[in-house]
Amino acid sequence: MLRTEGVVKVFPISGGRSFTALDNVSIHCPEAQLTILRGRSGSGKTTLMNILSALDMPTKGKVYFNGRDIVRMDEHSRAKLRRHEIGYVFQSVALIPMMTAYENVEYALRLARTKGDRRERVTECLRMVGLEKRMNHMPQEMSGGEQQRVAIARAIAHKPKVIFADEPTAELDTGTGLQVVKIFRELCENEKITVIMTTHDNGLMELGDRVYQLEDGVIVNG
Ligand SMILES: Nc1ncnc2c1ncn2[C@@H]1O[C@H](COP(=O)(O)OP(=O)(O)O)[C@@H](O)[C@H]1O
Ligand SMILES: [Mg+2]
DSSP states (O other), X not given: OEEEEEEEEEEEEGGGEEEEXXXXXXXEXXXXXXXXXXXXXXXXXXXXXXXXXXXXXXXXXXXXXXXXXXXXXXXXXXHHHHHHHEEEEOSSOOOOTTSOHHHHHHXXXXXXXXXXXXXXXHHHHHHHTTOGGGTTOOGGGSOHHHHHHHHHHHHHTTOOSEEEEESTTTTSOHHHHHHHHHHHHHHHHHHOOEEEEEEOOGGGGGXXXXXXXXXXXXXXXX
């Protein structure tokens, strides 16, 4: 589903120097599986996620999304890819505070301008994350884990092929984090969504179909 070949990312830094954040990264994230990128803070996880999800360009190397090299796409096609085929989940949940769980998901779906019955799809997505009964709760009436699950429902509403989740459990305790990763597993198995997430929590590794370890911008396993 997603594959990189020899990806390098060099950032210009002050004083006319440069910093190599990713060096010769080649990974493969198979369809309908959960791939985990692990590594300490500063190891390059977010940089790699941004490149995989067409938010940023590598300095060198290839990135294949479903067989297409997204590095060679024009910006319009990349924007279309992001809008239709990708869902994003972030560390800080960022739900709209004055909207209920239902309205948060419905709003995202409206922005995506999808066709079909929105009510049914919103309900279905909240059911998939186990929050059907919390539909009419405001974000501040839900726990951190529940809010993150609403964010997942929001990310899958437009039926993306791939979900990117950058440290989605960083602000949750271990048990709640585990629950969130289990939801990603279910989305892989039941909905055939491909999920790529980053973490520095060792307790979550065994839930990944594949785990890539990053150290100073280099993959040290796999
Ligand atoms: N825009 C940028 N300019 C310069 N350096 C950057 C930039 N973005 C990230 N870096 C550096 O690249 C390294 C990897 O960052 P990042 O991918 O955010 O790591 P992680 O997500 O694993 O914590 C860090 O040392 C960071 O300082
Ligand atoms: Mg990061």
